[in-house]
Each structure stands twice: as structure tokens, then as C-alpha cells.
Amino acid sequence: xxxxxxxxxxxxxxxxxxxxxxxxxxxxxxxxxxxxxxxxxxxxxxxxxxxxxxxxxxxxxxxxxxxxxxxxxxxxxxxxxxxxxxxxxxxxxxxxxxxxxxxxxxxxxxxxxxxxxxxxxxxxxxxxxxxxxxxxxxxxxxxxxxxxxxxxxxxxxxxxxxxxxxxxxxxxxxxxxxxxxxxxxxxxxxxxxxxxxxxxxxxxxxxxxxxxxxxxxxxxxxxxxxxxxxxxxxxxxxxxxxxxxxxxxxxxxxxxxxxxxxxxxxxxxxxxxxxxxxxxxxxxxxxxxxxxxxxxxxxxxxxxxxxxxxxxxxxxxxxxxxxxxxxxxxxxxxxxxxxxxxxxxxxxxxxxxxxxxxxxxxxxxxxxxxxxxxxxxxxx
Amino acid sequence: xxxxxxxxxxxxxxxxxxxxxxxxxxxxxxxxxxxxxxxxxxxxxxxxxxxxxxxxxxxxxxxxxxxxxxxxxxxxxxxxxxxxxxxxxxxxxxxxxxxxxxxxxxxxxxxxxxxxxxxxxxxxxxxxxxxxxxxxxxxxxxxxxxxxxxxxxxxxxxxxxxxxxxxxxxxxxxxxxxxxxxxxxxxxxxxxxxxxxxxxxxxxxxxxxxxxxxxxxxxxxxxxxxxxxxxxxxxxxxxxxxxxxxxxxxxxxxxxxxxxxxxxxxxxxxxxxxxxxxxxxxxxxxxxxxxxxxxxxxxxxxxxxxxxxxxxx
Amino acid sequence: xxxxxxxxxxxxxxxxxxxxxxxxxxxxxxxxxxxxxxxxxxxxxxxxxxxxxxxxxxxxxxxxxxxxxxxxxxxxxxxxxxxxxxxxxxxxxxxxxxxxxxxxxxxxxxxxxxxxxxxxxxxxxxxxxxxxxxxxxxxxxxxxxxxxxxxxxxxxxxxxxxxxxxxxxxxxxxxxxxxxxxxxxxxxxxxxxxxxxxxxxxxxxxxxxxxxxxxxxxxxxxxxxxxxxxxxxxxxxxxxxxxxxxxxxxxxxxxxxxxxxxxxxxxxxxxxxxxxxxxxxxxxxxxxxxxxxx
Numbered sequence: 001x002x003x004x005x006x007x008x009x010x011x012x013x014x015x016x017x018x019x020x021x022x023x024x025x026x027x028x029x030x031x032x033x034x035x036x037x038x039x040x041x042x043x044x045x046x047x048x049x050x051x052x053x054x055x056x057x058x059x060x061x062x063x064x065x066x067x068x069x070x071x072x073x074x075x076x077x078x079x080x081x082x083x084x085x086x087x088x089x090x091x092x093x094x095x096x097x098x099x100x101x102x103x104x105x106x107x108x109x110x111x112x113x114x115x116x117x118x119x120x121x122x123x124x125x126x127x128x129x130x131x132x133x134x135x136x137x138x139x140x141x142x143x144x145x146x147x148x149x150x151x152x153x154x155x156x157x158x159x160x161x162x163x164x165x166x167x168x169x170x171x172x173x174x175x176x177x178x179x180x181x182x183x184x185x186x187x188x189x190x191x192x193x194x195x196x197x198x199x200x201x202x203x204x205x206x207x208x209x210x211x212x213x214x215x216x217x218x219x220x221x222x223x224x225x226x227x228x229x230x231x232x233x234x235x236x237x238x239x240x241x242x243x244x245x246x247x248x249x250x251x252x253x254x255x256x257x258x259x260x261x262x263x264x265x266x267x268x269x270x271x272x273x274x275x276x277x278x279x280x281x282x283x284x285x286x287x288x289x290x291x292x293x294x295x296x297x298x299x300x301x302x303x304x305x306x307x308x309x310x311x312x313x314x315x316x317x318x319x320x321x322x323x324x325x326x327x328x329x330x331x332x333x334x335x336x337x338x339x340x341x342x343x344x345x346x347x348x349x350x351x352x353x354x355x356x357x358x359x360x361x362x363x364x365x366x367x368x369x370x371x372x373x374x375x376x377x378x379x380x
Numbered sequence: 381x382x383x384x385x386x387x388x389x390x391x392x393x394x395x396x397x398x399x400x401x402x403x404x405x406x407x408x409x410x411x412x413x414x415x416x417x418x419x420x421x422x423x424x425x426x427x428x429x430x431x432x433x434x435x436x437x438x439x440x441x442x443x444x445x446x447x448x449x450x451x452x453x454x455x456x457x458x459x460x461x462x463x464x465x466x467x468x469x470x471x472x473x474x475x476x477x478x479x480x481x482x483x484x485x486x487x488x489x490x491x492x493x494x495x496x497x498x499x500x501x502x503x504x505x506x507x508x509x510x511x512x513x514x515x516x517x518x519x520x521x522x523x524x525x526x527x528x529x530x531x532x533x534x535x536x537x538x539x540x541x542x543x544x545x546x547x548x549x550x551x552x553x554x555x556x557x558x559x560x561x562x563x564x565x566x567x568x569x570x571x572x573x574x575x576x577x578x579x580x581x582x583x584x585x586x587x588x589x590x591x592x593x594x595x596x597x598x599x600x601x602x603x604x605x606x607x608x609x610x611x612x613x614x615x616x617x618x619x620x621x622x623x624x625x626x627x628x629x630x631x632x633x634x635x636x637x638x639x640x641x642x643x644x645x646x647x648x649x650x651x652x653x654x655x656x657x658x659x660x661x662x663x664x665x666x667x668x669x670x671x672x673x674x675x676x677x678x679x680x681x682x683x684x685x686x687x688x689x690x691x692x693x
Numbered sequence: 694x695x696x697x698x699x700x701x702x703x704x705x706x707x708x709x710x711x712x713x714x715x716x717x718x719x720x721x722x723x724x725x726x727x728x729x730x731x732x733x734x735x736x737x738x739x740x741x742x743x744x745x746x747x748x749x750x751x752x753x754x755x756x757x758x759x760x761x762x763x764x765x766x767x768x769x770x771x772x773x774x775x776x777x778x779x780x781x782x783x784x785x786x787x788x789x790x791x792x793x794x795x796x797x798x799x800x801x802x803x804x805x806x807x808x809x810x811x812x813x814x815x816x817x818x819x820x821x822x823x824x825x826x827x828x829x830x831x832x833x834x835x836x837x838x839x840x841x842x843x844x845x846x847x848x849x850x851x852x853x854x855x856x857x858x859x860x861x862x863x864x865x866x867x868x869x870x871x872x873x874x875x876x877x878x879x880x881x882x883x884x885x886x887x888x889x890x891x892x893x894x895x896x897x898x899x900x901x902x903x904x905x906x907x908x909x910x911x912x913x914x915x916x917x918x919x920x921x922x923x924x925x926x927x928x929x930x931x932x933x934x935x936x937x938x939x940x941x942x943x944x945x946x947x948x949x950x951x952x953x954x955x956x957x958x959x960x961x962x963x964x965x966x967x968x969x970x971x972x973x974x975x976x977x978x979x980x981x982x983x984x985x986x987x
Contacts, residue, residue: 048657048802052810088606089394093647096387096531117499117606125506126386126527137496179495180956181486181609186495208956214905214912217701218950218958238812242907249821249906251830270812270907461971468726471790472925473970476963479918483960614918618794625791657802664795669777672788 036076039332041322042098044091044109044119047083053238054311055086055111058133060304061315062108064296069323077323084110084119091115092122099126105332106130106341108318113137113183120147129338131322133314136260137187141360146338148360150318150351152283154188154234157260157366161281162195162232164368164379165257171229173202177219177243178234180208188234188259196232204228209239216243217250224252236261237309241270248274255279264309268374279379281366283351284310287376296350317349384524386531393531393603395643396538397596400545402623402635404592407549409629410558411585412565416617417458417474418593420481423612424451425594426601427485430498433602440504444598451594455587463582478617485609497608504537504602505530534603541599542636545592549632561585593620626667628674637676696829698951699944704835704904706943707842711897712916713923713935714849715890721930722866722886728793729770731917732800733891737763737898738815738908739808745902746816752899759895767891770796771884779883797913804910812909815902838900845896846936853932862886866930915959922962926969928976937977941965 043062046055059081066079080102082094091110098104099122106129110119116135123130124144131148132140140149165171174196178189196203204226207219220243223231233256235243240262247256248271256278263282268275286297286307296316300308308316321344328343329336347354355363370379401418408415428447432438438446458477462470485492492498509519509530519529552558560581563571572578601607619642627638646660667675712734719727737759744755774792822833853859864872865882873879901916902908923942927934942965946958969976 048805052805056810086610088608088611089600089604092604093387093390093394096390100385100387100527114497114606114608114610117497118604121500121503121506121605122527125530139499143500181495183496183608207950208954208958210959211911213915214901214907214909215705217705218698218947219955221697221701222951238810238909242812242905245906266811270814272814468720468790468929469925469970469974472726472921473967476922476966479963480960480967483957487954487956614914622791622794625788655802657798658806661795661797661799661802664798665774665792668788668792668795669774672778 036073037326037330037332038076038078039106039326040078040080040102040104041319042095042102042104042107042109043079043081044084044094044098044107044111044115045081046086046111047081048085051086051111054134054236055083057309057311058109058111058315060300061133061308061312062319064300064303064312065316065319065323068299069319075323075326077319080104084115086112086115088112088115088118092118095119095122095130099123099128104128105326105334106322106337108133108315108322110135113140113187116140116147116149117143120144123147127338128334129322129341131318131341133318134184134311137183145342145360148341148356150321150354150362151314152260152362152364152366154184154191154259156362157281157283158188158191158257159195160366161257161279161368161379162192162199165230165255165279166199166201168379169230169255171201171255173204173226173228175204175223175226175228175231176206176233177223177231178206178208179211179236179239181210182236184261185234185236185259188261192232192234192257192259209235209243211239213239214242216246220247220250220252223247224250228254230255230257232257233262234259237264237267237270241267241275244271244278245274248276253277260310263369263376264311265307265376266309268371268376273374275371275374278371279368280376281368282310283362283364283366284313285367285369285376285378286313290350292348293350313350317347317351317354320349321347321354384528384532386527389528389531389535391644391647393535393538395640396535396542397600397603398620398623398639398643399542399636400592400596400599401620402627402639403545403549403632404589404596405620405624406629406632406635407592408586408589409624410553410561410565411582412568413462413582413586414468414471414621415474415586415589416471416621417477418589418620419612419614419617420474420478421451421455421590421593422597422600422616423478423481423485423607423609424454424590425597426607426611427492427498427597428594429598430501430601430607431491433502434498434500440502440507440602444595444602447598447601448591448595451597452587452591454594455590456583458590459583459586462586463579475614475617478612479614482609482612485612492609495609497606497610498601499606501601501605501607503530503534503605505532505534508533538599538603541595545595546632546636553632557581557584622664625674626664628676630673630677631681633681634674634676638674641675695951698947700829700831700835702944702947703940704838704943705947706940707839708897708900708904708939709916709919709923709943710936710939711842711845711893711900712920713927713939714846714932715894715897716920716924717927717930717932717935718886718890718893720924721932722862723775723789723883725775725789726793726921727770727887727890728790728917729774729796729800730793730890730894731913731915731920732797732804733763733766733770733913734894734898734901734916735804735908735910735913736766736800737895738902738912739804739813739898740895741899741902742813742815742908746814752817752903756896756899759899760892763895763898764888764892766800767888767894768884770891771887775883775887776880797917801910801913804913808910810910812907815906815908817903817906834903838904841896841900845893846932849893850932858885919962922966924976925966926962926976928978931976931978934976934978 045059046052066077084091084094108131111134113135116132120143124146129146134151135149136151136153141147179185258280263280325341328340345355357363368379369376405418425447428450429443432443486495560576564578623638624635628634715730740759740762741755744750744758774796778788819833823830861877862882865879869879923938927938945961950958
């Protein structure tokens with residue numbers, strides 16, 4: 001028994017050493033100037049579990065914005081980041097904790113629409129503004145008047161991409177492929193199907209896959225055998241990149257039209273040259289010559305060693321929208337913040353011009369992009 | 381009433397729902413059957429209650445009752461053929477049942493909404509608050525904020541449900557049925573030879589477990605106001621099992637304690653949330669190595685009772 | 694399309710079979726299900742990826758590295774999470790199940806800490822090499838995977854039936870106490886089993902990387918569940934059952950997508966085990982004694 005205990009101790013120490021090797025280096029916040037508005041803002045994000053890749057981008061984007069905003073000294077934000085693991089009961093508990101124990105003035109997050117459906121009503125009932133940065137499902141802002149989002153819903157992004165692709169490539173026959181166990185990709189698919197039917201396209205097959213799947217050969221072999229003019233694929237980049245790589249390898253060379261979640265530099269990193277010809281509509285375009293975008297991309301790359309994706313960009317903008325509203329409200333007050341947040345008009349962020357409509361939903365023009373020569377370029 | 385923190389009540393509510401889930405697997409285990417299908421039965425209860433209240437405007441209590449009964453009925457259906465199986469086979473067959481059920485929830489989009497799930501399920505506390513406000517009641521008269529009142533009512537309802545559940549099964553364990561369960565667990569053949577109708581009792585225990593899971597699922601739906609197939613995965617099934625085996629599966633307080641501990645600790649460890657599941661895994665291994673019968677066993681309870689009574693001179 | 698799907702199915706099936714073999718070996722000897730097997734397999738895939746894609750070493754080195762690391766993990770698993778539970782009075786018969794679940798959660802999250810949650814490219818030098826047989830395109834990778842799996846299965850079957858160590862292993866599986874009385878060092882046999890099973894998981898991990906080109910820290914769970922279903926289907930503890938079950942599952946998953954609905958692909962494994970358990974509870978190749986033991 002004694003030997004066991006000792007072995008355990010050794011292994012546990014080794015494990016911890018491993019874990020902390022990857023721990024993030026703490027950055028020093030800059031000293032404040034003048035009389036800043038001090039406020040606590042809560043973040044609910046996926047730090048552990050399956051969706052952690054998205055949560056990581058989101059928290060990185062927010063932390064970067066926090067450092068910049070705090071350095072300016074007009075507002076001084078204390079971030080309280082809580083993990084939801086992508087589960088709605090944990091998102092709900094995290095929201096309760098932020099609202100009641102941490103007494104935050106507002107919440108950014110949670111990551112998934114599912115989580116927002118649980119956490120949103122609670123924040124709304126407690127009168128705490130909550131803003132999703134990646135919650136694109138139908139009905140999110142309709143939860144209540146304290147619920148916002150700056151994530152471009154699929155119902156705006158996909159018709160733009162599909163419309164332009166159909167016109168350019170004279171598409172008649174399409175195959176649809178989507179992740180059916182995820183709310184994000186499922187609702188993206190619903191929009192794709194709707195748009196395809198509206199444009200009177202011939203849908204030759206509808207195929208599904210599940211999150212984290214590694215092998216898509218069976219679905220792709222079937223799609224290839226039906227010879228569609230294009231594939232509409234609602235996937236997140238993690239699965240999407242692999243799908244593209246496997247599709248191209250087996251000779252399926254037709255254009256792919258993706259949803260919002262497909263737009264990430266990671267797709268090109270994962271799929272390499274197989275990503276060529278992928279068309280997406282997205283609020284985020286990292287190659288823009290806009291100086292604000294360039295500055296963001298270089299700062300993000302310097303801090304985290306990779307290019308920001310749209311999850312990072314949306315979170316970054318969300319933090320600015322939130323703190324701008326806070327400054328306009330003049331005090332760390334939940335109700336005042338809600339009103340000034342709802343009044344946000346023509347905010348110029350890295351995503352472009354942004355406003356809330358009367359229902360606290362997104363007003364912005366998506367970019368339609370295509371992967372060409374190893375990077376996203378404007379599609380026309 | 382500052383101290384009444386809705387966050388703590390929320391965690392408390394999850395503890396109570398998980399406690400019912402823990403009891404659900406304990407009941408099946410008490411006849412020596414291991415079910416990993418409780419996540420599946422939970423989804424039956426949750427979806428039934430959610431659909432009844434959102435699409436057919438059935439009152440919440442009736443929906444919860446219907447959901448539990450449906451899950452119980454599913455338990456009978458699965459339980460009878462599963463009687464031929466035992467041990468690890470039963471565990472994996474029931475796990476398979478849960479996975480098949482989840483595939484149905486994902487694919488039967490017209491009914492279940494697929495992966496998007498069902499949102500805007502009436503939440504018990506908010507419904508009660510709305511009902512009470514219509515009759516001129518204001519939580520302020522109790523010195524409570526609205527959200528405190530909502531969380532408190534949910535907590536109290538769940539507390540009542542949990543106490544009733546535990547009390548019922550505590551009594552059951554001392555009854556004829558409970559003794560039959562224990563006999564079957566100890567030695568199935570001997571029990572049969574002694575004239576105990578083991579088929580009947582095994583199916584009974586299995587469907588009681590299923591019914592309880594469905595009950596917990598229905599309560600879950602009406603306290604988080606959202607359900608989706610992602611809530612009822614393999615991870616949930618394993619989690620429920622862990623409640624019973626960590627806490628102890630020899631006494632009903634075992635799974636209740638397991639559920640409480642394993643809900644509160646990860647919540648308290650939020651600040652080191654990056655490492656939460658790593659610690660969770662380590663904890664499971666250490667428990668099994670150093671106290672495999674679970675934290676709570678009858679011997680420990682006896683010791684508690686003795687010291688509680690004190691030693692009269 | 695039929696022939697191409699057939700090849701897809703056989704490739705997938707032979708990988709499933711190797712994963713399932715790991716489970717079945719451990720179950721056959723110890724009578725427990727090693728829930729951490731999937732995660733050990735996942736680590737094998739990552740080690741292979743690091744050696745090939747990051748260090749640029751050739752394929753055999755990747756296999757060797759994966760085998761060494763996963764075998765070491767198997768050894769640690771046996772020493773830390775299984776041996777302490779063995780022969781303890783009053784231990785719940787689920788203890789080993791739970792403790793291996795603990796290990797699997799631990800490993801999944803350690804992998805997440807080290808490698809992140811995203812997909813990693815698994816580069817094989819000959820990934821693009823293919824040749825045409827009539828109308829069908831066959832990739833060299835697929836042939837290599839099939840060959841390695843067949844070699845591994847044949848080697849295992851031979852080892853079990855012909856060598857002294859294999860016979861001792863089977864004796865241990867038959868009856869732990871009797872084997873011990875007959876002079877078999879049962880503790881050593883058990884350790885050997887877990888180590889060999891884990892090393893096979895490592896090989897399977899590299900094969901998966903080669904087949905799909907991408908790996909992430911979740912493949913352990915998804916492949917692990919499939920492996921579990923296969924050993925029930927093929928018969929617990931039966932080596933041939935695991936092989937046949939793996940192939941059948943790989944083929945039926947592929948063909949359900951090809952000719953049915955891809956949404957139910959992941960459910961097939963479990964529908965199959967429910968059906969088989971109701972018709973022939975000991976599984977396709979199982980012996981009745983295997984069931985009676987537990």
C-alpha cells in the first residue's frame with residue numbers, strides 16, 4: 001500500500017508539472033489615469049470540455065480588449081471568467097454566481113445558444129444585461145429585454161453566401177451536409193435548406209455527421225457519387241476543415257458553401273490547400289486593409305501565437321460595445337447600462353459597422369469570402 | 381435577506397435533482413442490476429414534460445407526473461427483456477438504449493426540434509411568481525427580491541420532492557419489497573429458491589429507477605427551462621453512476637451524499653476550472669483505491685448513530 | 694460507389710477491430726471493462742502524430758514510439774488503478790469500472806491541457822499515393838492499414854495459441870486461482886495483458902491518424918464506445934468476436950450512410966448490441982462461461 005501511495009504522488013506531481021507548463025503568463029494591467037468607472041464584467045465561456053477551442057478564442061479576444069480598455073484608463077474592468085463546459089446547467093449556475101455572488105454589472109457569453117437559453121432568462125429576470133458573442137440561433141434576443149447578441153445570426157449570413165455562389169457558378173444541384181447534434185450547425189442547415197428551396201435548387205442528398213467525428217468518407221463518397229454542382233456544408237471549423245480535406249482527397253472538387261462557423265483561419269490550417277474554393281459569409285474578415293483590423297490581428301497574434309478567428313473578433317468587439325455603453329451610462333449600473341447598450345448605433349469595431357435593432361439583434365452587413373491562394377479573400 | 385443568494389440556491393437545486401438521480405440508480409443497484417440507461421430515462425421524462433407544457437399547455441405538475449410515468453413505462457419495456465442479461469452486459473445494453481434514444485431525439489426533428497432542443501419551457505419558480513403576483517402578492521412583502529423568491533421556491537419544491545423520494549425508499553428498504561431486493565442482490569438463486577418472485581422484483585426495481593430518472597428529468601426541464609439531446613449523453617449516464625459508487629451504493633444516503641458532494645465540489649472549484657475535470661478523475665481513482673465501497677456505508681452510519689446518541693453511563 | 698464504400702467500411706472496420714481487441718483481452722483475463730482504453734488509444738494517436746508530423750520521423754518509428762508510451766501507460770494503469778482494487782474484501786464489483794472511468798476522464802483532460810481541443814493534422818508521407826483497380830480508387834494508406842491490422846490480429850492469435858506465455862495467459866483467463874495454484878504468476882500475467890492491450894491501443898491510434906489524417910482529444914471517447922459495443926456484439930473476451938464484430942460494425946456504419954440515413958450512424962452499434970443481447974446474450978462468438986462468471 002505504501003508503495004502505491006508513493007507512486008501516486010509521483011504521478012500526480014508529474015501531471016501537475018505538465019499542466020502548469022501550459023499555464024498562461026499573467027500580464028500586468030496598466031495603471032489607471034484620472035477617475036475611471038470601475039466595474040466587474042462577467043464572462044461565461046467554455047474553458048473545459050468539447051467546445052473549449054471556441055471558448056478559448058472568445059476569452060482571448062475579451063482579455064485582449066480588456067487590457068487595451070483598462071490601459072486607456074477611462075473605465076477599469078475587472079473580468080470574472082467562469083467555465084460552463086458547454087453545459088447549460090453549468091452556464092446557469094455560472095450566471096447565478098456572476099449575478100448574485102460576484103455582482104457583476106453585465107455578462108458577456110455564454111458561448112453556445114443552448115447555454116444562452118438557460119442563462120439568458122435568469123439574467124433577464126435579475127435585470128443584468130447579457131450579451132452573447134457566438135449565439136446565433138433563432139430567438140436569442142427575444143428571451144427578454146436584457147438579452148443582447150453581437151453574433152451575426154445564420155439567417156443573415158447564409159443567404160448572402162449562397163446567393164452569390166449560386167449566381168457565380170450557376171449552381172443547380174446541391175448536396176447538403178451538416179452536424180445534426182449541434183444547435184449552431186443545425187440551425188445553419190435549416191437556413192441553408194430554406195434558401196436552397198427558395199432558389200429552387202435541386203437538393204440531391206442531405207447528409208449528417210456528429211461532433212468530433214474523424215471519418216467522413218462514407219458521407220462524402222455518397223455525395224461525390226451524386227455529382228452535385230456545390231456542397232452546402234453547415235459545420236464548425238474543427239469538423240469543417242477535416243471534411244474539406246477528406247472531400248478534396250477523394251476527388252470532390254466542387255465549391256463548398258459554409259455557414260458562419262466555417263469561417264476561421266484554422267480551416268486553412270487544418271485543411272491546407274484543400275480549403276481552396278470554400279465560400280463563407282461572415283462578419284469577420286481578418287485580411288481587411290482597415291488599420292483597426294490590422295492592429296487587432298497583429299496584437300492578437302503577438303499575444304496568443306495564432307491568428308484571431310471570428311469567435312475572438314466578435315468577443316473583442318463585444319467587450320468594446322459593452323464598455324462604450326458603460327462609459328455612456330456613466331456609472332456601473334445594470335439598468336442604465338442596458339439602456340445605453342440598447343442605444344448602440346454605428347459602433348465601428350473590427351467587424352465593421354455595428355448597431356442593435358429594436359429587438360436587440362444584430363444590424364451589420366456580412367462579407368462574402370472565398371479561400372484563394374491559402375487565404376480568405378473577398379468573393380465576387 | 382442579503383444572505384439568501386440565488387446562486388447558492390441554484391447549486392442546491394442541482395444537488396437535489398442529482399440526488400434523485402443518484403437514488404434512481406441506487407434502487408436498480410439494490411437488486412444487483414447495473415443500469416447505465418438512466419440518462420436515457422431522464423431524457424424521456426424531461427422531453428415529455430417539456431413538450432406537454434410548451435405545446436399542449438398542460439399544467440406543470442401534470443406534465444411532471446406524465447413524464448415520470450412515461451419513463452417508468454419505458455423502464456418496464458426495457459426491463460423485461462433485459463432480465464436475461466446481467467452485470468456488465470446489462471450495463472452496456474442500457475447504455476446502448478440511452479444512445480439510441482439520443483439518436484432518436486436528434487433525428488426526430490418535427491417533434492423534438494433536433495439538436496436545437498426545446499427552449500422557453502416554463503420555469504417553476506417564475507410560473508409561481510407570476511401566479512402569485514396576479515393575486516396581489518409581492519416577494520417584497522417577505523423581504524425578498526424577485527430572483528431570490530424564484531430560486532427559493534424552486535429549491536423548496538425540489539427539497540420536498542427529494543425528501544419524499546428518500547423517505548419513500550428508506551421505508552421501502554425496510555419493507556417486504558426491500559428485503560426481497562436485498563435477498564436478490566446477495567444471491568439470486570437462493571432468493572428464487574426461497575420463493576421470492578425475482579422476475580417481478582427485478583422489473584419493479586428497474587422501472588422504479590427509470591421512473592425516478594424520468595421524474596428528475598422533468599424537474600430538470602422545469603428548472604433550467606431548456607432541454608436538448610446534449611444533456612443526456614454517455615457522460616450524464618456515467619455521472620449518475622459515479623454518484624452512487626462514490627457516495628456508496630449500500631445505503632440510500634450514499635448516492636444522496638455522492639450527488640451532493642460531486643455537485644458542490646466542482647462548483648466550489650470553479651476558480652481553478654481549468655483543472656476541475658483532472659481533479660475529478662484523480663478523485664475517482666483515489667476513492668476506488670482507498671475506499672471502494674464508497675464514502676458512506678452502513679458501518680459508518682451505525683458509528684454516527686451511536687456517537688449521536690451518546691453513551692449513557 | 695459500392696466498391697469504394699466497401700473499402701471505406703473495411704478500413705474503418707479493421708481499426709474498430711484493433712480497438713476492440715484491447716478491450717477484449719483485458720476483459721478476458723480480468724473480467725473487467727477498461728474504460729480508459731479509449732483514452733490510451735488517443736494518446737497513442739497523439740504520440741504518433743508528434744513523431745511523424747512534428748519530428749518528421751518515419752512511420753515505423755511512430756509505431757514504436759506509440760507502443761512504448763501506451764505500454765507504459767498500461768503499466769501505470771494496472772499498478773495504480775487496477776491492482777490496488779484486486780482481491781479486496783467488501784469491494785463493490787463496480788470499483789474497477791469506476792476507477793478506469795476516473796483514469797479516462799483524467800487522461801482526456803490532460804490531453805486537452807497538453808494538445809488543446811482542436812484537430813491536429815496527422816501527416817503520412819504516402820497519404821496521396823493511390824492506384825486504380827478497374828473503376829475503383831484505392832489508397833496505399835488503406836492497404837497499409839488493412840495489412841497492419843491483419844498482421845496484428847494473426848500475431849495475437851498465434852501468440853495466444855502457440856506460445857508458453859500465451860497459454861499461461863489463457864489459463865489465467867480461464868481461472869485466476871487455479872492458474873495461480875498451477876504456478877502461473879497471475880499478477881505478472883495480468884500486468885502483461887493490460888500492457889499488451891494498451892500497446893495495441895497505441896497501434897490503433899496511429900492507424901486512425903493515418904486513416905483520417907486528423908486527431909483530437911475526443912477520439913478516445915467516440916472510438917472507445919464503439920469498441921465497447923463491438924466486444925458485446927462479438928462476445929466478451931473472444932478474440933475472433935472482436936475481429937468479426939469490428940468488421941461488421943465498420944461495414945454497416947458505412948453502408949447505412951451510403952444507402953440509409955447518416956443521422957443514425959452512431960446508433961447502429963448500440964441497436965446491434967441490444968438486438969444481439971436479446972437473441973444471443975453471449976454475443977456472436979462468446980462462450981456461455983464468460984457470461985456466467987460475472
